[in-house]
Amino acid sequence: MLTIESLRGWGANVDEALVRCLNNESFYLMLVNKAMQDAPFDKLKEAVETSDLDKGFAFAHSIKGMAANLALTPICKPIEQITELLRHRTEMDYAPLLEEIEEKSRQLMALL
Amino acid sequence: MTALNQMYDISEINAKNRKKPVLIVEDDFVNRELLNAYLQQEYEILCAETAEEALRIIHGNSETLSLVLLDLNLPGMKGLDLLREIKKDIDLSRIPVIVLTSDTESEVDSLNAGASDFIPKPYPRHEIILARVRRSIELSENKDLIRWTERDQLTGLYNREYFYRYAEIYDTFHQDEATDALVLDVSHFRVMNERFGRAYADEVLKRIGAELFRIVRSNGGIACRREADTFQVYCPHMTDYAPLARQVTAAACGKDKGRVHIRIGVYPRVDKTIDMELRFDHAKSAADSLRNSFSESVAMYDESLRAVEAFTERLLDDFRTALAQKQFAVYFQPKYGIRSPKPVLCGAEALVRWQHPELGMIPPGRFIPLFESNGLIRELDHYVWREAAAQIGDWRKRMGCSVPVSVNVSRIDMMDPDLADTFCRLVEENGLSFDDLHLEITESAYTEDSEELIRVVSGLRARGFKIEMDDFGAGYSSLNMITKLPIDALKLDMMFIRTAFHETGNTGILKIMLDISRYLSVPMIAEGVETEEQMLTLQGLGCDIVQGYYFARPMPAKDFEAYLKSK
Numbered sequence: 001m002l003t004i005e006s007l008r009g010w011g012a013n014v015d016e017a018l019v020r021c022l023n024n025e026s027f028y029l030m031l032v033n034k035a036m037q038d039a040p041f042d043k044l045k046e047a048v049e050t051s052d053l054d055k056g057f058a059f060a061h062s063i064k065g066m067a068a069n070l071a072l073t074p075i076c077k078p079i080e081q082i083t084e085l086l087r088h089r090t091e092m093d094y095a096p097l098l099e100e101i102e103e104k105s106r107q108l109m110a111l112l
Numbered sequence: 113m114t115a116l117n118q119m120y121d122i123s124e125i126n127a128k129n130r131k132k133p134v135l136i137v138e139d140d141f142v143n144r145e146l147l148n149a150y151l152q153q154e155y156e157i158l159c160a161e162t163a164e165e166a167l168r169i170i171h172g173n174s175e176t177l178s179l180v181l182l183d184l185n186l187p188g189m190k191g192l193d194l195l196r197e198i199k200k201d202i203d204l205s206r207i208p209v210i211v212l213t214s215d216t217e218s219e220v221d222s223l224n225a226g227a228s229d230f231i232p233k234p235y236p237r238h239e240i241i242l243a244r245v246r247r248s249i250e251l252s253e254n255k256d257l258i259r260w261t262e263r264d265q266l267t268g269l270y271n272r273e274y275f276y277r278y279a280e281i282y283d284t285f286h287q288d289e290a291t292d293a294l295v296l297d298v299s300h301f302r303v304m305n306e307r308f309g310r311a312y313a314d315e316v317l318k319r320i321g322a323e324l325f326r327i328v329r330s331n332g333g334i335a336c337r338r339e340a341d342t343f344q345v346y347c348p349h350m351t352d353y354a355p356l357a358r359q360v361t362a363a364a365c366g367k368d369k370g371r372v373h374i375r376i377g378v379y380p381r382v383d384k385t386i387d388m389e390l391r392f393d394h395a396k397s398a399a400d401s402l403r404n405s406f407s408e409s410v411a412m413y414d415e416s417l418r419a420v421e422a423f424t425e426r427l428l429d430d431f432r433t434a435l436a437q438k439q440f441a442v443y444f445q446p447k448y449g450i451r452s453p454k455p456v457l458c459g460a461e462a463l464v465r466w467q468h469p470e471l472g473m474i475p476p477g478r479f480i481p482l483f484e485s486n487g488l489i490r491e492l493d494h495y496v497w498r499e500a501a502a503q504i505g506d507w508r509k510r511m512g513c514s515v516p517v518s519v520n521v522s523r524i525d526m527m528d529p530d531l532a533d534t535f536c537r538l539v540e541e542n543g544l545s546f547d548d549l550h551l552e553i554t555e556s557a558y559t560e561d562s563e564e565l566i567r568v569v570s571g572l573r574a575r576g577f578k579i580e581m582d583d584f585g586a587g588y589s590s591l592n593m594i595t596k597l598p599i600d601a602l603k604l605d606m607m608f609i610r611t612a613f614h615e616t617g618n619t620g621i622l623k624i625m626l627d628i629s630r631y632l633s634v635p636m637i638a639e640g641v642e643t644e645e646q647m648l649t650l651q652g653l654g655c656d657i658v659q660g661y662y663f664a665r666p667m668p669a670k671d672f673e674a675y676l677k678s679k
Contacts, residue, residue, distance in 0.1 A: 020235055022149055035142045061185050065214055066142045068234035 002029050006111045010074065017071035028070070033112055035066050041105050048086070048094045057086035074104045131156040132178035132249065137166040137194070138212065139186055143233070147181060147212075150238040151245060155179075163189035167197060170204060178249045180209045181231070184218050192221060199226035202268045202325045206259065208252040210244060228252065264337040266314060267321025272344070275336030276388045279346045282334055283384060290349035290381045291333075295395040296320070296360065299373040299406065301341035316364050316372055317341060323363035327356065344392050353378055357409040375402040379413040397421055426471075427479050431488055434466060435495055441465045442499040443666035444517065446675065447637065447659045450651045457679045458657060459516040459550070462500040463666045464492065489522045496520070497538055501549060503669050505542030507676070515676065518550035518580055523557040526568050532575050546576030552603065554582045570598045580637065585625060595632065601657075602629045606640035609660075613646050619653065626653050 004025055008014045014028075021028040040059045047056035060083040067075045078100040085092065134155040138144040139162065148157050155178070160166035163186050170177060180198070184191035191211065198204045211222040214233035222230060228248045231241055262274035270278060283291070298304065298316065305313040317337070324335040324343055333347025350356070357376050364372040377399025382391045397420070398413040434440060442462050449458040466474040483489040497519050507514040525531055539546055551572060557565060569579055578600040586605040604625055612619045622638075629636035638650050641660030650658055667675065 019237060020146060022238060024149075027149065031142050031145060038141055058185065058187070061214075062140055065183075065185070065233045066140050068214065069142055069146060071234070 002033060002112050004029070007032065010107060010111060013071035013073050017069075020069060020071070032070055032072070032108075035070060036105070036109055036112060039063050039066060039105070041101065044082075045098050045102070048082075048098060053086050053089045057083065057089075060086055072108065075101065075108070078104065133158055133173060133176055134179045134181065134245065135160060135166060135169055135173075135177060136181045137161075137163065137186070137191065138181070138183040140183070143183065143212070143235075146235060146238075147241070150241050154242070155245075162186055163191060163194040166194060170198065170207065174203050174207070177207050179245060179252075180207055181212060181245070182209050182227075183212045184215075184222065185213075192218070192225060195222060195225045195227060200326060200329060202322045206252065206256060208248040210248055264321070267318055267337050269321050269325060269343070270334065270336035272336055272338050275334065275338075275344060275346075278334050279388050282346060286348070287384075291384070292345075292347055292349050293379040293382050293391040293395040294345040294347070294353075295338070295377045295392055295399045296324075296343045296345070297375055297399055298341040298364070299375055299402075304372070313341075315366075319366055320360060320364045320374070323360050327359065338392075342396075344395070349381055353410045361409070373406060374409060375399050376410045377402070377413065378410060394421075423478075424482055427474070427482060428486070428488075430468065431483070431491075434468070435491060439467050439469065440492065440495060440499075441467055441668060442496055442503065443668055444672040445659055445666035446515075446664045446672075447518075447657050448663050449657050450647065451656055455647075455658075455663070457515060457676075459518065460672065461518045461552070461659060461666075462496055462520075464496050465666075484522060484524070487524055490524050490528070493520065493522055493525055494534070497535070497549075501538040501542045501544060504544055504548050507673065508543060508548075511673075511677070513676075514548060516548055516550050516578070518552045520552045520554075520582065523554065526553065526557055526565055531568065532571050532577075535572070535577060536575060547578065550578045550580055550600075552580045552582040555584050555586060555605075566596065566598060573598050573600070594628065599632070599634055601635045601637055602632070603637045603639060609638060609640045609642075609646060613643070613649075619649055622650070622655075623653055626655060629656075630654070 004014055004018075007029075012032075017028055018025065021031065040062065044056055044059040044063065047053075047059060060079060064076070064079045064083045067079055078097050082094065082097045082101065085094070085097075132155055134151055135158045136144055136147050136151075137160045138147065144159060144161075148159070151157055158169055158173070158177075160169055166180070166182075167189075170180065182191050182195060186194075195209055195211070198207060198209060205226070208228040209222075209226070211219070211227045211230040212233060213219060213222065213230055219230045219232075228251065229244050231244060235241060262270055264271045269275075298320075301313065304316070320343060321335075321337060324345060328335045328345060328347060331347060331350075333345055335343060335345045338344045353376055357374060360376075361372060361374045364374055377395045377397065379391055379394040379398065382394075394413040394417075397417050398411040401417060402408055402411045441464070443465050444460040445463055446457055447459040447461065448455040464476060464480075466476075466479055468474050480489065480492075483492055500517055500519050504514050504517055521531075528534070535549065535551070538544070539549060553565075553569065573579055579598065580601040580603050581597065581599045582603045583605045584602045585608055602625075604622075608621060608625065612622050626636055635656035637657040637659060638655050639659050641647055641650065641658040641662045643662055646660075647658055647662050664675065
């Protein structure tokens, strides 16, 4: 079960996120749970792998907003990076970045 | 707290009543829930996950919605496009929009598109968000209060008074820019109002207002509703207004293509040293010059109109002197009964002529419509009635006989509560009988305020005066209304003779008009009869009385006296 401590241990900036969540721990945990279930990680991967960079950008951008608001720091960094690259339709090998995002999200999912 | 808020303590009223509705447009669950948590204590929260859904909610709550919080990165229609939709719609543009974004570039775009503020992502402390929401709502409410006083309630455009003030402000910021003053109106708006109803006419005005709002928003300038169906625009100079006329006409018509015709009067490259209202008076003169034209939509204020205006000014300036010096002469034009094979002189119409000492003889068409438009006609009418009554009295005294003379009674005279007394006094003072003075009332007067008019006319008839309905057929009366009117004769509008004999050669319409007069059991008088052919045709159709150059032109009193003796 997801706890404040396990999130902190994973690397989330829990203090920042709690301020944003009106210091309501269960509200924060509920949002993280729901966000991780809904976030379009798979769709992002699929779009980028099929070279639909604009679609990829929309998914990345949406994950970025959510992750930033919940201060999911380990995911924030690679997702910000990929968002900017996709915004400019940069042609490159996205596999390492996608892998990093997948890895971080898998870690977080394991905490749920 | 603003002064007005203190006065009425609006916040307290609001707290007691329902919360103000705020719409959150955000597809991400987390972001939506966070905003909801921040605002739900103070506001009623509505949510939409797409721009399309948001637009439906906004339209459904356009009058009450206090604020929209808008995420730019939406699936389908984008947030920035939704923002533009809101800001270009006259009914929605008052709603403040705060944009939610993590990109600095988008912040500039959204402020340019009309966003009142933005909130960055990740969200700042919730107190900051709440403060920004409160401030945007308060600013927009203050703006609403100002709008309420400076806007026309039907169309949302400025009202006339504020428009002139804003036009002056516009000038200070566009001093060296060529600027045009426009007056737009709807041809025969009154008729449309009567035919299709007030609600329909209001819809047309609203559509025109919305289109003008859209046009000045994209081309620059400002617009207002001047009054009734008249609009004004003050905008950067354009060389060709035909496309704008087509655009506004199309918008005004909506689905009913061709039903509405818009006239535009343009005073191009206004002289910025003259009074603001005068600039629009010039544009109005240009628009009025299109009054009888359905083929033209745009008229420019130019040298010829300037000359007409100068002439008009002159006539207005000289009016009082002309009355005092009796420059207005009453002429008499004979009327002939044609029911018997040999036409018989049966009356005359008193017509006014202006013998101006410097401008010469001025035809009535140049000054009567002018005096009708500013009310001076009332004084002129009284003058003509006095002169005509005195003349008939004089003939009666000296010759022992006369014929009935009809005088024109203008629309404005009908509102005079002393009208019947005035005529009774004229009859009495000049030793006339009531039958000596017939009163011609133009048909268009009847359509204005029929009930009241019928009451006045019935009063005059009860005193013994004969009433002739002048210009019959030109005033758009409904047949149903005509049957209720208290009248003693119909005077066919001159246009019917002109059309039947000169243009179409088809006299069918005359027969219909005569059928109406027979149905009402009143005689028909035809004006403007110029040839024997016309007279004989009218006689053949059963017309009762004719008047026109065929028998005699209008003539001065002494000529008419000789004419009377010879007959």
